Amino acid sequence: MTGHLAPVAAVAAEVGERVIPVSLVDAREAELRAGPLSARLPHPHGAEGRNLRRWLVQVLVTEALVEVEAAALGLVAPADGARAATPLTLSAALRTGGVVAAVTASMPLARTLRDTVTAGVRVPEEEVRAYYERNLDRFTDPEVRHVSRLRGASAAPLGPVRRGELPGPLETAVFSAGEGEVAGPVEGPGGSWTLRVDRVEPGGRRPYETVRAAIAAELTSVAVEQAFAGWLERRYAEKVRLRHGFEHPADPHHADATHRH
Known part of the structure; x- marks a missing residue:
């Protein structure tokens, strides 16, 4: 060289x-x-x-x-x-x-x-645990609802929906309904909406034990x-x-x- x-x-x-x-x-x-x-x-x-x-x-x-x-x-x-x-x-x-x-x-x-x-080089266990505690938002998954819009006999999937992604009245209706239930008709963009909650994926915090290895690898x-x-x-x-x-x-x-x- x-x-x-x-x-x-x-x-x-x-x-x-x-x-x-x-x-x-x-x-x-x-x-x-x-x-x-x-x-x-x-x-x-x-x-x-x-x-x-x-x-x-x-x-x-x-x-x-x-x-x-x-x-x-x-x-x-x-x-x-x-x-x-x-x-x-x-x-x-x-x-x-x-x-x-x-x-x-x-x-x-x-x-x-x-x-x-x-x-x-090793990262002490207490540092891994402390990172988890400081960043709980990273390890908290929002509730996800899979929703379809009903129009007569047809249903058009809207895909996964999280809080904050639909206009107020539609969000209230969707997140008030249970899995398999129909919400509406509700006034929304362009007129009346009737929605069906096809599936609910509950949110929640992932336990430390399930994410510890990934955190340790990142910090290391x-x-x-x-x-x-x-x-x-x-x-x-x-x-x-x-x-x-x-x-x-x-x-x-x-x-x-x-x-x-």
């Missing part, structure tokens, strides 16, 4: 003994500008264009850092081509930072490294992402050196910084 003999002036960053040459930054930028999102990219000679290159350096050094750390642990990328990429989500980017999330999503070796260094996934991001951040601080002109885009020491306190 990178060489070790590039002249100092042609180096954008170093990851341990590995260098990231400016030519690699140029190639990655050219790839982006030739891609489907080229029209959305900033002008290359403005401040935003220079910050785009700084972001690309962040991606490149993170990729290199993954390779260096994986090699130190004797890890290799999985051979399964189906794992070539995973979806990049906004929630993951917000939790771990856009660069880490993007590299983890696009780089199978990064996911192998993540799984290895976070193998011991988040904990793993955050633990890996923290682990990479510490390795980054130890091994990455950015050359002048390629500082982090948010570094206030360069003239193009847009994030200041």
